[in-house]
Amino acid sequence: MQSDIILLGHGSGGRLSHQLLDDLIIPILSGMDRSDQNDAAILDNVGERVAFTTDSYVVDPIFFPGGNIGDLAVNGTVNDLAMAGARPLAISVGLILEEGLPIAELREVLTAMKEAAEEAGVAIVTGDTKVVPRGKADKIFINTSGIGIFDHGLEIGGSGARPGDKVLINGTIGDHGMAVLARREGLELGSDIRTDSAPLATLVAEIIGAGGGAVHALRDPTRGGVATTIKEIALQSEAEITLFEEALPVSPAVAGACAILGLDPLYVANEGKLLAVVAPEAADAVLAAMRAHPAGREATLIGEVAESGEGRVLMRTAIGGMRAIEMLSGEQLPRIC
């Protein structure tokens, strides 16, 4: 790279854009040579049924304990495909860069994307880069879109929860949101907290392998946290779901930070967690499969589908009371992903 920072010309589509691609982006992200540089990637052997998803990432700051916006963007889209029961095949990368962004920071973000894609077994196949003047964006925004294919005929989404189903989660809640918040605000108390950002596709494969058609719903509790995601499942499934307060796994560091800041970890974002709603007879087998996977060692049961309904979510408290759980109202933690 002939410049240490991003210039407006890097977004021109012309010579500087090609230099950025040839000298930095393509060497890191892919094995493409110039003859492959078309505006669309061609994928073969896709199959008749595909999953398709998109997410933009605007997290602030772009570097935080345990990760950065790059691996977050790859894992997030990998996980959206996985929640549909799909095997992630290919992703696209759309970069919006602020003029003046240090090339060294871009290199670190791209390297994290490459490593995350390798870990998730997904190919980065196409991309786009735009540059906006200083003060018109904030360092870097990343869109990742993804295509997944199916190794099974199951239909999994957020609308399949049925009365009697068990609600499982693969580990502690609130780690990602509190890691980002602690770094952004310079909080000492958050020094032990790292993002949980991780790809969940192989964990989903184990869940489906163990539960098959008994896996009724999957969703990752990102923005809005477990509370909002459970509420979405309840509404989509027209069911009433009960959560067990004592069963919710929260690390001591996250619990402490949330207590001091007056935040409820149930509403804090996760980036390496999933909620699995499974038929009761399969719950033990699915839980065992989750615990045998590196991303699910602390998997546990946190609730159950009580009955059909209009989407109510109730929390059974430690002393046996019940209180209604609503979606996140307003903005608890802006720019968390």
Added chain:
Amino acid sequence: MQSDIILLGHGSGGRLSHQLLDDLIIPILSGMDRSDQNDAAILDNVGERVAFTTDSYVVDPIFFPGGNIGDLAVNGTVNDLAMAGARPLAISVGLILEEGLPIAELREVLTAMKEAAEEAGVAIVTGDTKVVPRGKADKIFINTSGIGIFDHGLEIGGSGARPGDKVLINGTIGDHGMAVLARREGLELGSDIRTDSAPLATLVAEIIGAGGGAVHALRDPTRGGVATTIKEIALQSEAEITLFEEALPVSPAVAGACAILGLDPLYVANEGKLLAVVAPEAADAVLAAMRAHPAGREATLIGEVAESGEGRVLMRTAIGGMRAIEMLSGEQLPRIC
């Protein structure tokens, strides 16, 4: 909508996010109901081979003569798929909104997206919305990613140009870039100039129908203009291409505005144009097919592939001289798409 402007909470993932989706985005963009609101769309009957592309749009201003960022974003991704010879099937929409954006402007942009998708025959199947604080973005950035399928077995890209091939274009150059620039700078002289933003997939189908395997390369000359795109084709194809200066179609209004501003229309962005590189024996038939299509009435021959080479592009001038054409150097017109 309970608010006239975008609030940070509209990006929370919680209640306000759902209101924005339910009250505005979904009613305009799709027929989805709540039970379909999963993080990934499922597409059936896709076939074994798909094209996949992504583009982010950061154009300034977001409204300009003949269109806005919404239809631009749909047409741009539709066209990237079409240039691969694919039929656009589905697109995703990733919105990054600046806090304070008037809901009325968002509504107008979304409506343009819906109408452009309908015109192009492509479905908007999945999306994502993020909100950043005032001053951290500029009104609205849109990422569209797309999936296309193939009705033929041809492989079309930017690397197929061969000696003797003819270079065709479907109409005048520079209209989009000058329309945006004139609006941005408040130039009176640009008052007659409108964007050429248009979907080109059906034009490509006509081109392939007429030329078949004689269609060696297709590309849309967006950022960097015809000069940069021709240079890309020459480099990818390892060929030398000659353009005929007198044959380049430029409207009088664009020519006049470019002359006053010292811009070369050859480097100005287009959003409804394509370059088709076809075998000489098929050039007449392809040109006739292009002219029979509404988006190709002014189609014309502008150059030819001279010989194999290392990617040189030459302009044969009106007086018979030759000069080298390079890619856009630096940034002629920032944020044009």
